[in-house]
Amino acid sequence: MSVDMRTFLAHVELANPITTAAGCASSGRELAQFFDLHRLGALTTRSITMAPRAGRPTPRMAETPSGMLNAVGLQGPGIEAFLERELPWLAQRGIKTIVSIGGGTVAEYSELARRLADAPGVTALEVNLSCPNIEDRGRIFAREGSAAAEVIASVRSIMRYDVPVVAKLAPDVADIVSVARACVDAGADALSMINNPLGMAIDTEALRPSLAAVTGGLSGPAVLPLAVRCVWQVHAALPGVPLIGIGGVMSGRDAFQLVLAGACVVGVGTALFHDPYACLRIERELEDLLRARGFQRLADAVGLAHRPPGSAPRHLLVDTEESAP
C-alpha cells in the first residue's frame, strides 16, 4: 500500500514533501539533466538578488568533518535575467517553484517582491533573511526579530495572497522562537529553517583561512541536529505554522527526523552535491520508513515526536478502533 505523501505549504498543495534547498539547485536546469523535476514536491531556486552579483572570490568551498563550508556570496545574474530566462523555463514546464529572494535593505526585498508578484510560476516566495542589512551596520536580518519582521511585513503586503511567503531563519541566534514568532506576526505564512550557521576552517599547509572570505556557511550532516532542534523548538511554540525543515538531510531517515520534529516540507541541499538524484532517493526512503511504521499519510507523522512519552501514535489508535469487533 502506498503512503499519501501530499503535504501543504500553507494552502499550497505539494505532491510530496521534498524540495531543494535554496542555492543548491541553481534554477533547475542542471538537475533536469538527471531527472524529471516534476518528481520534486517543489524546486527552490537560489536566492535571487536585485542586481547581478559576481559573488565572493575563490576558494569558496572547504570540506569539513561531515559537512562543508561555503562562501559563494549569492552569485547570480539578478532579477531581470531570472524573470527573462530562468522563471519562464520553470513556469512553462509547470514545475512548482519556491523562489528565494535576498537583499541588503527592506526596500530591495520589497522591490523583488513587486517584480515577482505578477510573474507566472511562483508557487511560494522564500525570503532569505540571512543577508547583511546594509542599513544597519551589516547586521544579519535573521538575527533580529524586528529587522526580520520588517522585511516579512513589507514582502507580505506586496505579494498576492495566494502565494505563501516563507521566512527563512538562521540558527545562530539566541532565541530562534522569538524570531520565528516575530516573522509569523508580521505575516509569514510558513517558516523555513535552518539557513547555514557560520563556520570557519584554517588550511594548515597555507597557514591561512581555507576560504577567501574567511568565514562561510556550514552545511551537510554536521548541521542536522541543529536543524532538528530548531524545527522542534519552533513547532512546539507555534504548532499551527507550516515548517520547511532543512539542514544536512542525506537520507530518508534524516528527513523523517525533521518531519517528526514538526516539518511538513523537507529541503535537501548539500546532499545534491554528493548525489544529483538525492531528492528522489530521500523521498523514496522516507515513504518506505512511513509505510514500515504503519503510516497511511505523511501528514500523520508531522510533529508526532512532540506527543507525551508513552502515548500511542494517533494514527495507530484509529487503526485499532476500526479493527475492533
Add this chain to the structure above:
Amino acid sequence: MQVTGTVLTTRRVDAYHALTVVAPGIAERFRPGHFVSVAVGGAYTSMVTRRAFSVHDVKSDYGGTVELVFTVRGRGTAWLAERRARDTLDLVGPLGRPFPLPRDPAHCVLVGAEYGSAVLFPLADALLARGCRVDFVLGGAGAERVFGAMRARRIAETTTLTTEDGSLGLRGKVTDALPSVIADTRADAVYACGPMETLRAVTAVGMEFDIPVQVAVEERMACGIGVCMTCVIPVIGDDGATRMVRACAEGPVFRGERVRFEDVGTIPFDALGAPGGGARHVS
C-alpha cells in the same frame, strides 16, 4: 548520468595512481576533455563532496571502461588510492564541455604538466583520427612526475620532455620548450592541461605566435554539475564582458586568451556583478 562502476585494475604510473573502472554509460558518451566525479569514503563517509577527475583513457572492453589518473592530495584521494579490483565506485559523468576539435587536419601541440597530461591522450587519439599532426610537450618537477612519456612517444610525431630538476629531457618548464616546438612544427593550435600557472604561461606563448590555445582548467569543485557555484573563474565572454563562470559547467575547457589567469582567485572589479563596479542595477 550516475553509475555504480566496478574497479577493474589499479596500478601505479610514475608517481601517480591509475584506476580503470567499468562504467558503460559514461564510457560511451565520453568526449576528450570531459571529466567524471567520484563519491569517496564509502556509504557512511564524513566526506560529503565529490572529487573530480579527468579521464585518461576510455576503452570499449567490458561494455566500456574509463581510466582515472590522480595523485593523493588528501583523505578523499587517499581512500581512492586504496581501492582494489572488484570494489565499486559511484561515478557521475561525463561532465563538462569537451575540447573543440579542428574541422580540417591541423598541426596541434599538446602541452601537459604533471598528471594534467592524462586528459591529453584521448584528445590525441581523436585528433589523430581526424588526420591531425600531434606533438607533445610533457613536463613535471622530476622524471617520475612526467606522466605518459612512453605513450606520447608512441603516438606523436615528436615528444619533448621537460623536468625542473633536469632528471629527464630538458631542464626547465614546459613553457620553456614550447616556443621552439611551435616554431618547428608550424603548429596551428595548442591544447593544454595542468596547474593554472602553467596554463597562463602556455596561453602567453600561444598569443605570441598568434595561434589559439585551448586550456582545460583544474579548479576545486563540490558538485561538478553546476549547482554549487564554488569553482568559478573570471572569463571574458563573446561580448567582451568578464563573468565569473563555472569551471565545471561552462568549462573545464576554455580558450586560453579568454581566461583572466592573473585574476583567478579574485573578483575583478570590472566583472559582471562585481561589488562596487561592473553592471549595477539602478532601481
